[in-house]
């Protein structure tokens with residue numbers, strides 16, 4: 001990890017059984033998470049690490065850095081793909097063994113109220129990035145230093161990263177972690193999130209294939 005970033009330490013480890021009910025297109029599953037909290041994270045936020053499954057010896061863990069999305073993760077909003085991505089991550093990491101980092105970076109780091117302001121601007125025609133800029137906020141304000149600190153505290157130096165977002169891979173590598181492979185997340189398109197997914201593919205190079213973007 002970047003030598004400038006201070007070390008974080010594990011504060012608490014507690015086991016939480018998780019149940020994901022069956023829903024359209026997805027079977028239900030159960031898993032058990034070892035949930036870790038930390039002292040010394042650079043941004044002072046209450047990020048969580050969920051260790052899931054049993055990584056086989058001599059393999060690197062599968063890691064997902066999931067940014068908080070109250071509307072998608074909790075209420076099942078169809079405006080984004082966060083809810084299905086979170087569920088997919090929990091299931092795939094359980095199967096292979098690894099860590100789900102739940103990062104308190106609501107709205108790509110701008111916070112919940114600002115995200116909802118940005119939604120109102122998107123309803124008036126701006127795309128997801130233009131709306132942040134129109135509010136005087138960064139298109140994507142996320143910094144993954146705290147995530148790197150958490151991985152270091154868990155003894156993880158090398159990993160496979162579950163993401164379609166090249167910025168996550170780039171930032172983790174800049175922070176000194178070895179991302180061996182990028183494992184693409186699924187594309188969970190709905191009528192309400194197609195424009196959002198298109199903007200992620202076109203503006204920030206996410207590896208997202210959509211029929212509307214076919215050459």
Ligand SMILES: Nc1nc2c(ncn2[C@@H]2O[C@H](COP(=O)(O)OP(=O)(O)OP(=O)(O)O)[C@@H](O)[C@H]2O)c(=O)[nH]1
Nearest residue numbers: 066067068069080105106107108118128163164165
């Ligand atoms: N500002 C803003 N944030 C949004 C919007 N839609 C979703 N988000 C936030 O974007 C973040 C989604 O992040 P991730 O699930 O990590 O997705 P990602 O950066 O696109 O990358 P991968 O899913 O890893 O490919 C969450 O914090 C959401 O709250 C939006 O329209 N505006």
Ligand SMILES: [Zn+2]
Nearest residue numbers: 069072080082
């Ligand atoms: Zn979301």
